[in-house]
Amino acid sequence: MTTTAPAPTSGVPVGPGLSMFDPIFVGIDEFGQPVYITLAYRNLLAGGEPGGGKSGLLNCIAAHAALAVDSRLVLLDGKLVELGQWEDCADAFIGPDITAALTVLRRLQQVMNNRYAWLRAHGRRKLTAADGLSVITVLVDEIAFFSATVGSKQEQEEFVALLRDLVARGRAAGIPVVAATQRPSFDIIPTSLRDLFGYRAAFRCTTPNSSNIVLGHGWAEQGYSATDISPSNQGAAYLIAEGGVPRRIKVAYLSDAQISGIADYAAWIRRPTGLSVPAGTATEWEAVA
Numbered sequence: 001m002t003t004t005a006p007a008p009t010s011g012v013p014v015g016p017g018l019s020m021f022d023p024i025f026v027g028i029d030e031f032g033q034p035v036y037i038t039l040a041y042r043n044l045l046a047g048g049e050p051g052g053g054k055s056g057l058l059n060c061i062a063a064h065a066a067l068a069v070d071s072r073l074v075l076l077d078g079k080l081v082e083l084g085q086w087e088d089c090a091d092a093f094i095g096p097d098i099t100a101a102l103t104v105l106r107r108l109q110q111v112m113n114n115r116y117a118w119l120r121a122h123g124r125r126k127l128t129a130a131d132g133l134s135v136i137t138v139l140v141d142e143i144a145f146f147s148a149t150v151g152s153k154q155e156q157e158e159f160v161a162l163l164r165d166l167v168a169r170g171r172a173a174g175i176p177v178v179a180a181t182q183r184p185s186f187d188i189i190p191t192s193l194r195d196l197f198g199y200r201a202a203f204r205c206t207t208p209n210s211s212n213i214v215l216g217h218g219w220a221e222q223g224y225s226a227t228d229i230s231p232s233n234q235g236a237a238y239l240i241a242e243g244g245v246p247r248r249i250k251v252a253y254l255s256d257a258q259i260s261g262i263a264d265y266a267a268w269i270r271r272p273t274g275l276s277v278p279a280g281t282a283t284e285w286e287a288v289a
C-alpha cells in the first residue's frame with residue numbers, strides 16, 4: 001500500500017489570480033519591509049536618470065497587471081524592448097509610432113467617457129472590483145518620446161492633452177496610468193500634470209530641481225533628494241504617495257528570463273478559450289475600436 005498521493009497528470013497548476021484592486025508588491029524599504037502600491041485608483045510617475053531603474057519598476061507593475069485576472073494592459077514603449085515581453089498579454093502594444101499612440105489614447109478616452117456615463121446612470125462615482133469591469137492599466141515608457149521626440153508638434157500636443165485627460169480622469173474609471181520619464185523637466189512634466197500622479201517615484205536624479213519635479217516642490221530642501229542615490233544603486237528610488245512623505249525603496253527587479261516566464265504564464269491564463277464568450281460578443285474595449 002502506498003501513502004503517496006499520485007502526481008497530477010492533467011491540467012496545469014493555476015495559482016490564485018491576482019487582482020488590480022490588490023496591493024502590488026514593488027520592492028522593499030530601507031528597513032527591509034515590503035512596499036506595496038494600490039494602482040486601481042492612482043496613477044504613478046517614475047522619473048530619473050537613464051539607467052536608474054524606471055523600466056524595472058514598470059516591468060514589476062506590468063507583471064502584476066498581466067497576472068491580474070481583472071486587468072487589461074495597454075503598453076506604449078518607444079524603445080520596444082522595455083515592455084516588449086508583455087506584448088502577448090496586452091490589448092495594445094504601441095512602439096515608436098505616434099499615430100498608433102494617439103489612436104489608442106483616443107480609444108481609451110472613449111472607454112473612460114463610457115464608463116463615467118455608466119457610473120452616472122447608476123448614481124455612482126467610482127468603479128469597484130464588484131463591477132466586473134476590467135482595470136485598464138496603461139504603461140508609458142518615456143513620455144518625452146511621444147510628447148517631444150516623434151511626430152509633428154500638433155501630434156505631440158494632442159498626445160500630451162490625451163495623456164493628461166487620462167491621468168486626470170482615468171483613475172475613478174479604473175484606467176490608471178503608469179508613466180516613466182528620463183527627462184524630469186518642467187517642459188515634459190509641468191507641475192499641473194505631476195500633481196495628478198498619486199504616486200511618484202524619483203530614481204537617481206542629477207539635480208535637486210529634477211528630484212523636486214518628480215517628488216514635489218520642496219522635498220529636496222527637506223532632505224529627500226534623489227541626488228543622494230548612488231549611480232551604482234540601480235533600482236533605488238524615493239517613492240511618495242499622495243499626502244505622504246517620500247520613502248526610500250529598492251524596486252524588486254525581474255530579470256529578462258523571469259519576465260519571459262511570467263509573461264508566458266500570464267499569456268496562457270489570458271488565452272481566449274472560446275468557451276465562455278459567445279461568438280460575436282465584443283468586450284467593452286473591443287466595442288470602441
Ligand SMILES: Nc1ncnc2c1ncn2[C@@H]1O[C@H](COP(=O)(O)OP(=O)(O)O)[C@@H](O)[C@H]1O
Nearest residue numbers: 049050051052053054055056234235251252253
Ligand atoms: N531594482 C533593481 N535592482 C537591481 N538592478 C536594477 C534594478 N533596476 C534596474 N537595475 C539595473 O539597472 C539597469 C537599468 O535599469 P532600467 O530600469 O532600464 O533603467 P531606466 O529605465 O531608468 O533607464 C537594468 O538593466 C538593471 O541591470
Ligand SMILES: [Mg+2]
Nearest residue numbers: 054055082141
Ligand atoms: Mg527605461
